[in-house]
Amino acid sequence: MSTHSRSRRSILFNVRLFQPDQKVEHPQIPVFQRTGSSLTSDFQQRLVEAGGTSCFVSSVEDAQSKLRGLHPDSKVICSADPEITGTLSIHDVRDPHELADVDVGIFRAKFGVAESGAVWITQEDLVVNALAFLSQHLVVLLDPEQLVSDMHEAYRRVQLNLTAFGCFMMGPSATADVEATLIHGAQGARSLIVFFLPSSNTPDQ
Numbered sequence: 001m002s003t004h005s006r007s008r009r010s011i012l013f014n015v016r017l018f019q020p021d022q023k024v025e026h027p028q029i030p031v032f033q034r035t036g037s038s039l040t041s042d043f044q045q046r047l048v049e050a051g052g053t054s055c056f057v058s059s060v061e062d063a064q065s066k067l068r069g070l071h072p073d074s075k076v077i078c079s080a081d082p083e084i085t086g087t088l089s090i091h092d093v094r095d096p097h098e099l100a101d102v103d104v105g106i107f108r109a110k111f112g113v114a115e116s117g118a119v120w121i122t123q124e125d126l127v128v129n130a131l132a133f134l135s136q137h138l139v140v141l142l143d144p145e146q147l148v149s150d151m152h153e154a155y156r157r158v159q160l161n162l163t164a165f166g167c168f169m170m171g172p173s174a175t176a177d178v179e180a181t182l183i184h185g186a187q188g189a190r191s192l193i194v195f196f197l198p199s200s201n202t203p204d205q
Contacts, residue, residue, distance in 0.1 A: 054195075055196070067139060074104045106141070109169075111157060123164050172184045173189050
């Protein structure tokens with residue numbers, strides 16, 4: 001048996017041997033009282049700082065019109081939201097590689113976080129997870145009533161036992177590894193805009 005294997009077995013043995021006699025309860029997530037500006041304005045400001053933008057749309061038709069104005073030359077528009085139509089149905093995608101040429105990816109987020117400008121998305125929102133990462137541009141639909149104040153409140157809403165994949169997304173892709181220069185779109189979406197559009201279905205996580 002190698003030294004590495006012996007060390008691993010010794011560590012695991014001692015972990016099992018010295019387990020506490022009583023179970024320790026998980027710490028409670030505190031609830032902080034919010035004062036000052038609105039959740040929406042905070043979310044919009046943080047999103048801008050992360051390189052994204054946002055706008056209010058009054059209807060699905062308004063959203064479609066703004067989408068055409070933002071990306072008039074887009075050839076492949078793939079929507080995972082049934083309200084917004086595109087040129088490619090996400091339900092027709094059988095292999096994630098088929099999304100490699102998507103110009104605009106559209107999906108609805110479960111909720112947004114005001115303190116960071118992030119949105120919570122799951123496998124159920126994307127249908128094919130690669131949509132959020134291979135699309136050149138992202139349009140995220142978000143019900144303005146589904147905003148939470150901070151990550152403490154966000155974690156109370158996240159239920160990983162109900163999905164195989166979920167993540168917080170904050171703005172478009174960004175990196176500052178080269179000469180400490182911030183570059184958007186180097187490793188993923190080049191732009192991200194949030195359309196505030198009420199949803200007929202209340203998110204469950």
